[in-house]
Amino acid sequence: MADFMQQVVAGLASGSIYASLALALVLIHRATGVINFAQGEMATLSTYIAWTLTTNHGWAYWPAFAFTLGASFVGGAAIHQGIIRPNEKGSVLRVVIVTIGLLLAINGLVILIWSGEVRAVQSPFPSGTIELGGVVVSLQDIGTIAVVLGTVVVLWLMFQYTKIGLAMRAAAVNPAEARLVGVRVTWMLSLGWGLAAVLGAVAGMLAAPSIFLDPNLMAALLIYAFAAAVLGGIDSPVGAIVGGLILGVGLNLIGTYVDFVGADLRLPVALLVILVVLLVKPSGIFGRSEVKRV
Amino acid sequence: MTAFLELEGVEARYGPVQALHGISLQVPEGEIVAVLGANGAGKTTTLRAVSGTVRHSGRITFAGKPLRGGPEAVARAGIAHVPEGRGTFTELTVTENLRLGAYVRRERNLGPDIERVSQWFPWIPDRADQAAGTLSGGEQQMLAVARALMARPRLLMLDEPSLGLAPMVVREIFRIVRELNQQEGLTVLVVEQDARIALQSASSAYVLEVGRVAVSGPSLELTENESVRRSYLGY
Numbered sequence: 209m210a211d212f213m214q215q216v217v218a219g220l221a222s223g224s225i226y227a228s229l230a231l232a233l234v235l236i237h238r239a240t241g242v243i244n245f246a247q248g249e250m251a252t253l254s255t256y257i258a259w260t261l262t263t264n265h266g267w268a269y270w271p272a273f274a275f276t277l278g279a280s281f282v283g284g285a286a287i288h289q290g291i292i293r294p295n296e297k298g299s300v301l302r303v304v305i306v307t308i309g310l311l312l313a314i315n316g317l318v319i320l321i322w323s324g325e326v327r328a329v330q331s332p333f334p335s336g337t338i339e340l341g342g343v344v345v346s347l348q349d350i351g352t353i354a355v356v357l358g359t360v361v362v363l364w365l366m367f368q369y370t371k372i373g374l375a376m377r378a379a380a381v382n383p384a385e386a387r388l389v390g391v392r393v394t395w396m397l398s399l400g401w402g403l404a405a406v407l408g409a410v411a412g413m414l415a416a417p418s419i420f421l422d423p424n425l426m427a428a429l430l431i432y433a434f435a436a437a438v439l440g441g442i443d444s445p446v447g448a449i450v451g452g453l454i455l456g457v458g459l460n461l462i463g464t465y466v467d468f469v470g471a472d473l474r475l476p477v478a479l480l481v482i483l484v485v486l487l488v489k490p491s492g493i494f495g496r497s498e499v500k501r502v
Numbered sequence: 503m504t505a506f507l508e509l510e511g512v513e514a515r516y517g518p519v520q521a522l523h524g525i526s527l528q529v530p531e532g533e534i535v536a537v538l539g540a541n542g543a544g545k546t547t548t549l550r551a552v553s554g555t556v557r558h559s560g561r562i563t564f565a566g567k568p569l570r571g572g573p574e575a576v577a578r579a580g581i582a583h584v585p586e587g588r589g590t591f592t593e594l595t596v597t598e599n600l601r602l603g604a605y606v607r608r609e610r611n612l613g614p615d616i617e618r619v620s621q622w623f624p625w626i627p628d629r630a631d632q633a634a635g636t637l638s639g640g641e642q643q644m645l646a647v648a649r650a651l652m653a654r655p656r657l658l659m660l661d662e663p664s665l666g667l668a669p670m671v672v673r674e675i676f677r678i679v680r681e682l683n684q685q686e687g688l689t690v691l692v693v694e695q696d697a698r699i700a701l702q703s704a705s706s707a708y709v710l711e712v713g714r715v716a717v718s719g720p721s722l723e724l725t726e727n728e729s730v731r732r733s734y735l736g737y
Contacts, residue, residue, distance in 0.1 A: 371601070371605070374594075374598055374601055374602060375602070375605060377594065377598075378591055378594065378602050381591055381592075381593045381594070382591050382592075384555070384585075385585070385589055385590075385591060386591075386602075387555070387572065387573040387574055387577075388553060388555070388573050388577060388583050388585060388589065389577060389602050389603055389605045389606070389649070389653070390573075390574050390577030390578055390605045390606035390653075391574070391602070391605055392574050393574075
């Protein structure tokens, strides 16, 4: 039983990383109506920035973490203003293709600057373990869960209780109406892209210490994040979190207890999740409950 | 007397289709002006030209200044536009809709304003946390008006407030608009297909026909003129 709980906690830790990236996908899908295929590469770029600051410039971890979040926010908003926005007037497919182009471009940029070499990344958390009610959990896992949880709570408070958060929600659900009450919709969408980039950066920086940093750091993680977002409901922020955690725990348990899956077949399981959800309940667990009266 | 809102030779088109062929109209401060006409006459487009949601040529001045820019700028100039078909954020709560109405204002404490609009729409406090989409059609239309009032607008533009609503609800909405006009001096430009109810409230009206002003004048003159009533107002 203790072993089982240990696997659950480890699953929650990786699940919270999926959740963070999934939430980024959901934010952009709600605002722009597209899946941002470059979300993973944007996060990889952010992670390289943090790595460079700590390894080459002698920054302490947390200042580098904070700086990277700021830079990611600005970068995400700039990508929307400069690259996405000019293409938004076209079809959804056009924007999707632009994000795929962005994926390739950022991936190329990262290889150009940092080469394809695999780097070790220091963890911000001590390597020890603690015992909680008979379950031995690593501080690394606890730290990861705490950071993601903190980020999500801050975002939720912002969306729920600030004027700008309300304006961002309004711009996402009904842009035409939002403009009539004076909301500058394109700026709100840019803020959304900035916040999504921040969430991706959190995921990347938390994932890198355990899976090493290379230009394809987020490739598999993006698939897990897709699966989490689809599972929770692609338009539901809560769904992204819950979907991420379920997926993280589920994959970890299957990987541990189902022999033939092991550590190697987790990715196909995630793909299977996407497939099954889309076939059985395309709106996901928290799919939008229609409250519209016609 | 100079008009508060003035349109001069306003033209607008949707792609190859010209919707407005030079509309000129005036809304004096503190009055209710109605724009009437059949479907496709250009009523909605006229409001959309004012609020900057459709490209137009010609001159639009508001409070002595040319009105420029998109809807964000027009909202900041003090014009609140309640669009056709219940302009509410259906996924957001009633309170959130009201807070958004005051988006262009700097005021942080919106409590007194919400109380103020609740005097006109007494059901609002009971439904404060309900999603706007769960309200009845009439309530949604009233919420849209309440939200517009939260901006403390200098001009309120209503697009077909009667659309799809029961006659009793329509009368209630027009009663409230009239009282707002009489008690608070609110200037209103209302677009309506239901000429009868609009003319009961408006001091003057413009009847549009295929993108042009066909007839205009004080409401009383329009209703008393038999031929105008038959050919344009349809009752």
